[in-house]
Amino acid sequence: DEDEEDGADVIERVQELIGEAPDSNPDDDLPELPLALYRRYRPETFDEVIGEDHVIEPLKRAILNNRVNHAYLFSGPRGCGKTTTARILARALNCEQGPTPTPCGTCQSCRDLACGGPGSIDVIEIDAASHGGVDDARDLRERAFFAPVHSRYKIYIIDEAHMVTPQGFNALLKLVEEPPPHVKFIFATTEPEKVIGTIRSRTHHYPFRLVPPKVLVEYLAELCGKEGIDVDHAVLPLVVRAGGGSVRDSLSVLDQLLGGVADGHVSYEQAAALLGYTPEALLDEIVDAFAAGDAHQVFATIDKVIEVGQDPRRFAEDLLRRMRDLVIVSAVPDACRSGLIDVSPEQATRLAHQVSGFGAGELTRAAEVLATGLTNMRGTTAPRLHLELMCSR
Structure with a gap:
């Protein structure tokens, strides 16, 4: 008993030294910051994805016709919607009303996979840049044979797929070729040529493209309206130009401009000065x-x-x-x-x-x-x- 009391005294003394009350949580004092625009307005349905109709329409038809493949390869420049579309596809396949190209948004699976949701234990996102070795691939291969916990399918979204090592791809080869009926793979990459041919040939390859400037300007204008910010006519073309056709990059630039807005208005002069363009x-x-x-x-x-x-x-x-x-x-x-x-x-x-x-x-x-x-x-x-x-x- 004396030892327990001494231990309690030591813990209390340590808490006093570091200035932390026993029941306090340092995160409670942190102010709640708004999400970045590209996270706040991340599409949740196929219809919300802009500028990629050549990809979205075939995916929707494949779901309607019950011809969904077991593996997909989404390639294209950064920030054009590859990972977002992969998440939407996972949501569409696991919706309790589906598979459907229009997820209901109300079932448990849809709520879990919504923006800001906790995520689903049956939809596993893997960053191949840090988990692309042969040991990671073997671990994935072993886990894939277990049935999904709550959902219809167990879906693996492998981001930065070009970073998987050749040994890692070879370890996955047989699984990607003949997966269990409940497993789907979605590979997302900016460099599809680095994905070994034996994997590419076993997937349906959908190339994403940079979004046309006119489409992107209209989209940014809509978001500015939702944010209650007025911008000069020439500002949004500057933002699109700085973003290089990437939706995420353009939203990051716009977020930077809106962060320093004065009186709810962004002028051309402010945008040109901040982005470094010539007046x-x-x-x-x-x-x-x-x-x-x-x-x-x-x-x-x-x-x-x-x-x-x-x-x-x-x-x-x-x-x-x-x-x-x-x-x-x-x-x-x-x-x-x-x-x-x-x-x-x-x-x-x-x-x-x-x-x-x-x-x-x-x-x-x-x-x-x-x-x-x-x-x-x-x-x-x-x-x-x-x-x-x-x-x-």
Whole structure:
């Protein structure tokens, strides 16, 4: 008894030293932070996935026709919906009302696999980047033969599948070729060529693509409305450009902009400054100087670019993009109205005015000089000099 009392005294003394009450939980004092946009608005049904109709429609038809394969390979750039679609497919297959392309969302399986849900013991997500060895594959192979606990199927979602070692793939080969009736595999990867051919040939391969800018702009505008944030017309194309067609990357950029919003509004100037793009005013200055043949103004604008801390390479990229727009407007005068170029009405007026200052072929030659010069700027130790030489030509 004395030993127990001494032990209790020691524990109490240690708790006093570290400043922690016996029943306290340090997590209780942490503020609840909002989820990132790409997690808050993660699609939960096939119909909510944007820009991947060439994948979604065949998957829905396969479920309707009862022709679901035992193994799938989803490939494509990062952030385009591979893992999300894999989760939706798992939800559709294990829905108590299914298998169905439209999960009910109310059964226990659907609730477990919903965004923010606890997950399902029968849907196992494996990060192959850290669990891609032969021992991990053997462990998976042994567990796969056990029947699912609650659901119709036991589904393995193997993310970053290209990171599985050749020995790991070989250990899985027989299981993927002839799995038990209750097992499904979904491999997700950005590099399908690194998945060994014997595994690829046993899967249905669905290549995901980057989402078209117009579709992504409309989607981001819808989310801004849900968030109650007003954005300038030219902001969302900048966000899409920064995201490179990836939905997740674009949402991360938008989340960054919304995090610093003032008075519920995001202006073009704020977005351009934060994302490092060249202000339209500087591009207008140098294009007008080109049209007028004003060398002094050209070099003065370059000097201004350096003074404001703009990266010469980024300025050259933005200038080439402006020249591209001018070339299109020169060839197709109604390009802005027809949607070939997504710009505001004010910017469309400026483009039409700037085109009138160039002769036939001048815009094309200028764009070619910029494209060649931009390639030569990579790795240079004197980017300003290269920019000045480009503009002087």
